[in-house]
Amino acid sequence: MQIVHSIPELRHALRATGRPAFVPTMGNLHAGHLALVEQARALGDVTVASIFVNRLQFLPHEDFDSYPRTFESDRAKLQAAGCDVLFAPREADLYPEPQTFKVVPDPALSNLLEGEFRPGFFTGVATVVMKLFMAVFAGKPQGVAVFGKKDYQQLMVIRGLVRQFALPIEIVAHDTERAADGLALSSRNGYLSEAERAEALQLSLALRALARDAVAAAHALPAQLPALEAAARQALAARGWQPDYLTVRRRADLLPPQAGDAAGSLVALGAARLGSTRLIDNLEL
Numbered sequence: 001m002q003i004v005h006s007i008p009e010l011r012h013a014l015r016a017t018g019r020p021a022f023v024p025t026m027g028n029l030h031a032g033h034l035a036l037v038e039q040a041r042a043l044g045d046v047t048v049a050s051i052f053v054n055r056l057q058f059l060p061h062e063d064f065d066s067y068p069r070t071f072e073s074d075r076a077k078l079q080a081a082g083c084d085v086l087f088a089p090r091e092a093d094l095y096p097e098p099q100t101f102k103v104v105p106d107p108a109l110s111n112l113l114e115g116e117f118r119p120g121f122f123t124g125v126a127t128v129v130m131k132l133f134m135a136v137f138a139g140k141p142q143g144v145a146v147f148g149k150k151d152y153q154q155l156m157v158i159r160g161l162v163r164q165f166a167l168p169i170e171i172v173a174h175d176t177e178r179a180a181d182g183l184a185l186s187s188r189n190g191y192l193s194e195a196e197r198a199e200a201l202q203l204s205l206a207l208r209a210l211a212r213d214a215v216a217a218a219h220a221l222p223a224q225l226p227a228l229e230a231a232a233r234q235a236l237a238a239r240g241w242q243p244d245y246l247t248v249r250r251r252a253d254l255l256p257p258q259a260g261d262a263a264g265s266l267v268a269l270g271a272a273r274l275g276s277t278r279l280i281d282n283l284e285l
């Protein structure tokens with residue numbers, strides 16, 4: 001596996017290759033990331049992963065400084081997973097000057113849910129993903145990038161970015177990888193104490209219960225949903241969580257369901273804090 005740090009080095013490494021298959025990450029890799037790499041390997045001619053903790057997508061009070069930087073073990077995992085090129089830019093490589101030009105996603109999507117609780121998050125994500133895409137795919141007639149469905153709204157933002165800028169990049173969604181008990185794999189699970197780790201599964205159980213209740217109330221979902229969502233939030237809060245949202249939305253635009261929206265077009269999404277760790281998960285109905 002070749003390791004490169006700057007955009008010119010990356011372009012040089014990829015100059016004679018065919019279709020790149022790209023997995024962007026912030027490092028601290030777990031089996032979920034490695035599953036994305038495995039999928040990417042089957043989709044392209046050269047597999048590229050990036051590790052970059054992107055300052056632009058963290059709010060001032062969030063964990064940018066303490067976000068785990070585990071380069072050596074990440075490098076070994078990517079090598080073992082069969083990645084061909086690791087792009088690990090230093091901050092000065094991606095942001096040699098303050099990033100004053102940004103990619104601002106449609107607020108109708110990016111101000112909802114995660115965007116409501118993490119204002120500016122999706123502008124930070126879209127901006128760095130655009131830069132990474134330009135670094136990896138510039139000059140290539142086509143490419144593919146693989147993203148996990150755990151970050152459901154992020155995936156929708158990236159799909160919108162690619163569609164509206166007509167980027168020749170296929171976006172492939174990978175199902176959420178889960179631990180044996182069903183907890184969605186996340187780098188932030190590493191922040192959980194042993195007791196919190198045992199409790200953490202309750203978020204996906206709450207989403208499952210909400211999804212079940214929503215299906216049962218399908219005949220009058222728009223009217224009944226607010227009460228079902230409030231009950232789901234209260235159930236988690238009673239266990240010591242601080243829920244941001246537990247909700248059922250339309251998969252197409254993440255807006256609340258309207259009369260006639262069928263269960264197969266909906267998704268339950270949740271975000272809640274357990275101690276000082278904020279977890280997210282989702283479940284398609």
Ligand code: PAF
Nearest residue numbers: 024025026054125128151
């Ligand atoms: O999902 C992530 O890890 C990050 O948001 C991403 C896509 C690598 C951009 O920094």
